[in-house]
């Protein structure tokens with residue numbers, strides 16, 4: 001397969017980890033005989049420094065013309081601590097999501113056997129947990145009308161959803177479930193919210209097109225509880241924007257390491273892949289950043305193009321690295337490997353296993 | 355002190371557990387020489403059966419005229435499973451909260467040393483955790499305008515808050531913090547929501563009246579994470595209705611037993627105290643229901659009237675019962691005590707310790 005991949009390393013540790021992900025993708029291309037072309041562009045603080053714009057038009061253009069975007073991380077304290085800053089690095093990602101029409105945020109969470117002891121949860125509760133959250137990314141209360149009364153004494157946020165917005169995400173979630181354990185859980189608050197009732201009706205209607213996938217419903221407050229009590233019960237969680245924001249951050253603690261968590265943001269024509277962690281400026285250039293979240297984001301990219309064998313090869317390599325303790329210092333305090341060395345190990349394993 | 359307490363046992367295990375709480379309150383009255391008067395009324399399924407109304411006018415009248423309401427639990431499968439049921443037991447509680455003007459929901463969460471092994475979280479993460487959530491109960495998106503477009507293709511919920519609604523809850527939370535570890539955390543989503551910005555401004559303004567209490571802010575998605583990563587960091591959490599709904603249910607898993615979790619709902623003139631668990635119909639009359647959540651709700655009642663020594667006596671008795679393993683079967687599988695026997699132990703301990 002021929003793929004044109006836009007690479008946006010961004011700020012902080014973004015460039016170091018993205019470099020390892022590209023290395024891994026090149027190893028995959030070599031082993032499985034694909035043609036992956038990479039083109040880099042600036043975004044975030046790096047782009048503000050160079051052009052004044054966190055998402056320069058050329059960067060958006062490159063991404064729009066690419067098959068996929070591999071994204072590093074953005075954010076720099078220089079801008080966070082400046083209350084007069086008119087543009088912020090984070091706008092680069094928000095504008096990019098908007099410019100590419102990305103409406104689905106996909107967050108897998110997995111408890112790796114080797115890392116059970118890192119989790120705040122007891123091992124027996126999480127061993128085998130393997131879920132993915134499909135979160136709507138462009139609608140709901142975060143993007144609704146906002147207002148404050150003239151006297152400043154009251155404020156309002158409006159939450160709206162259309163059937164269309166719900167449908168397009170729902171199809172993605174059900175298709176994902178078909179390739180997994182065939183179970184979708186819709187998280188809503190349908191006993192109280194009108195938008196939730198529209199979600200429930202729309203998702204139930206669509207579910208009849210996927211007879212091999214079961215559907216159940218959970219109120220968001222109960223879901224927040226169940227996520228900790230028994231995360232193994234979940235396969236695909238489907239939910240609206242704000243509930244997905246809360247639940248995906250809550251779920252991120254299950255695996256015990258934020259350095260392993262990948263994500264995808266998907267639209268009709270474009271898809272962007274990025275670790276959930278930030279730019280971690282204080283670690284920049286020290287060779288201590290964990291590249292695995294970026295590398296697992298690359299695995300999601302492969303999966304997105306139905307390169308399942310290829311994605312599996314990357315995941316197998318990661319499992320092996322954890323098993324062999326070839327890890328950065330966040331996971332292996334005493335005998336740790338550098339960012340680069342972890343990337344080298346994964347690259348080597350992918351090529352040799354072929 | 356003279357207190358008139360309305361007792362609403364409700365359905366399922368409600369009567370059994372409430373009976374133990376009344377027994378404990380009588381023991382407190384005896385030891386500390388108070389005059390507590392109890393008057394019972396029906397609510398929920400029991401009230402529908404008797405009168406057709408889950409909150410008969412006489413019940414509301416009794417509660418409105420009482421100093422406090424001790425509430426059991428409501429709900430019966432007979433009504434849950436009947437799609438044609440026009441009135442539901444749960445409406446009894448909603449109408450009561452409305453009728454009494456209860457605007458603050460207070461949910462303490464504590465990790466008892468003796469029960470650390472029951473928690474899904476690792477003991478070292480939760481040992482010493484002791485927090486309380488102040489949740490706004492009458493406003494926000496749950497009670498805002500709801501609408502569906504004429505073609506049924508989109509739905510809307512409106513979230514509104516007024517300064518007044520925020521102020522009255524905030525004062526309660528800061529006063530509670532003054533008697534605790536003097537720290538309030540406002541949970542909001544002020545980077546996105548206009549209502550959250552009003553919360554932040556209003557709470558920050560009020561905090562200047564409480565110079566001995568520190569205030570910090572946390573976005574709700576991060577709070578959902580921190581609640582699991584490090585619940586010990588929290589003292590008083592202050593938040594709006596829906597965030598409070600989600601976070602208080604999430605936090606309820608920390609202690610490892612829902613059978614110990616009490617709550618209060620407070621208004622200008624009235625206050626209601628109830629366990630967070632439901633009516634558990636399948637356990638009714640078997641003598642296996644854990645009365646401690648109801649008894650700790652009674653301790654919150656005492657605290658509400660500044661009877662701190664008295665509340666402490668109840669809590670000490672509960673700690674002792676856990677220590678001695680005088681527990682119902684949910685906490686002590688092999689050698690358990692009945693609902694009644696646990697109540698007797700606590701009653702005896704309170705009187706004898708005097």
Ligand SMILES: [Mg+2]
Nearest residue numbers: 245246249575
């Ligand atoms: Mg978030």
Ligand SMILES: [Mg+2]
Nearest residue numbers: 221599600603
């Ligand atoms: Mg709830």
